Amino acid sequence: MKKNKVTSTDIAKAAGVSQATVSMVLNKRHNVSFSRETVEKVERAAKELGYVPPGRKTRKGAKREKLLVVFCSNLTNPYYVMLLQGIESRAKEQGFGLFVCNTQRDLKMEERYLKMMWELRPLGIIYTCNPSHCFMGMVEELAEQIPVAVVNNQNEKMNVDAVELDNSKLGRIMARHLLELGHRKVAYIAPPLTIRQKQRSKRVEGFLKEFEKAGLKEQVIIKAADEEIDLDVAHIDSEYKIGYDLTKELLSENKNVTAIAGLNDMIAFGVLDALHEAKIKVPSEVSVMGCDNTLFARMHKVELTTIEHFVIFKGRDACDIIMKKMASQNSRYSELEPISTYHVEYEPKLIVRGTTGPANTRKKK
Known part of the structure; x- marks a missing residue:
């Protein structure tokens, strides 16, 4: 079985010091502030664990690509x-x-x-x-x-x-726009809201906070895709399909929302197509908005309301x-x-x- 590479994190645990301390000791910066005892403890742990410093030099005479x-x-x-x-x-x-x-x-x-x-x-x-x-x-x-x-x-x-x-600010701007238009019962459609993808959750949190300030938090329906979707290899239409499928599901539940927000533009395009298939007019019956102002937001059948944040x-x-x-x-x-x-x-x-x-x-x- 191949032995795992020993890292500075491993050495820090073995020596009972911080990773930053290990880094400075191994890079010979211990003359700055560390005691001889600390230096010896780190060097001993590195030796016992078989730490191999990463190579830093390129081959002599070889030109390094930028x-x-x-x-x-x-x-x-x-x-x-x-x-x-x-x-x-x-x-x-x-x-x-x-x-x-x-x-x-x-x-x-x-x-x-x-x-x-x-x-x-x-x-x-x-x-x-x-x-x-x-x-x-x-x-x-x-x-x-x-x-x-x-x-x-x-x-x-x-x-x-x-x-x-x-990302929280983007969600708040989306919510304020819909509230100003008189939307009170709305849905927010998102990809999986996992810990690994915290930026998604922040947009949703910002959106909910604005509705909460208006006393309407309970009127927001959050529909997020199952976590398993993030485990699959992303296809070109993955996020579009999330918007499309979750909108179909929302319509089957007969929630009577007046607006649907997509976490990003690709999701919003899926929302639009699901509404079009259901013969629901946008925006006279249901408003739709996205976020990111991608190129496609200007090219769809009906140009998408979105948030530009200068990506x-x-x-x-x-x-x-x-x-x-x-x-x-x-x-x-x-x-x-x-x-x-x-x-x-x-x-x-x-x-x-x-x-x-x-x-x-x-x-x-």
């Missing part, structure tokens, strides 16, 4: 394609190439790609969503050697550099973090490498198009 790696969880959703577009445009300006790792939300695939990074040795790594919690130790260990940036949900605690998104810009910001980290490595003024959170917030903008209108309060038969 390569960035991007981890994506799902390339069937235009949201991630837009993030990738932003990253690529900035990387190209700086003469970098991209290697894209599409994990498909598969833990084994994510782990496999992470282990490849020690051999690939890119100049930077960008996660377009939160890394899976079980691999945060690996990501933090990589970040000790390679600049890492994560496009993550606001207030997530991470020991790596990040561009923060306020491409956020991809560029993540790439900028990598460039700043690389520059700081070349001109250090301290033995310690800082961890920073770049809170670059673009004010989300409601894009009102043809799929939302005043609530139809007449009772349906």
Whole structure:
């Protein structure tokens, strides 16, 4: 059986110290603040566990490619394609190439790609969503050697550099728009709301908070897909199908909602087609809105009301973090490498198009 690679997390547990302490000791920074006893404890644990330091040098005379790696969880959703577009445009300006790792939300695939990074040795790594919690130790260990940036949900605690998104705010804007139009009984359709996909839950929470402020929280029907869906390989129509199937289910339950919000535009397109098949007029009978302002939002039969939150810009910001980290490595003024959170917030903008209108309060038969 193949022996698992010993990590700094393993050494930290064995020595009874923090992972950061192990990192600084193994990188010979112990002259900063650690006692001889602590240093010996870490070095002894590393030796006993058979720790092998990751290789850092390229072959003599070999030219190292200017390569960035991007981890994506799902390339069937235009949201991630837009993030990738932003990253690529900035990387190209700086003469970098991209290697894209599409994990498909598969833990084994994510782990496999992470282990490849020690051999690939890119100049930077960008996660377009939160890394899976079980691999945060690996990501933090990589970040000790390679600049890492994560496009993550606001207030997530991470020991790596990040561009923060306020997904809760997007949900609140969606809710306010529907409330202002007089919608009181509404549905919110989402992919699986799992711990691993916390950004989804944040949008839903924001939406519910606005209805709660209006005393109407009980009038919101949350329909989320089963968790098993995230275990399947994503198909090009996966999120569209979630919107379509859950809307059909909602209609069969005869809930008489006046508006349906999709967690993203792809889900909203599925909602629209399910309503069209049921001969329900949009927006005169039921209003529909999405989020992300993807290209398709302007190309559907009826243009989709959605939220623009400048996804491409956020991809560029993540790439900028990598460039700043690389520059700081070349001109250090301290033995310690800082961890920073770049809170670059673009004010989300409601894009009102043809799929939302005043609530139809007449009772349906």
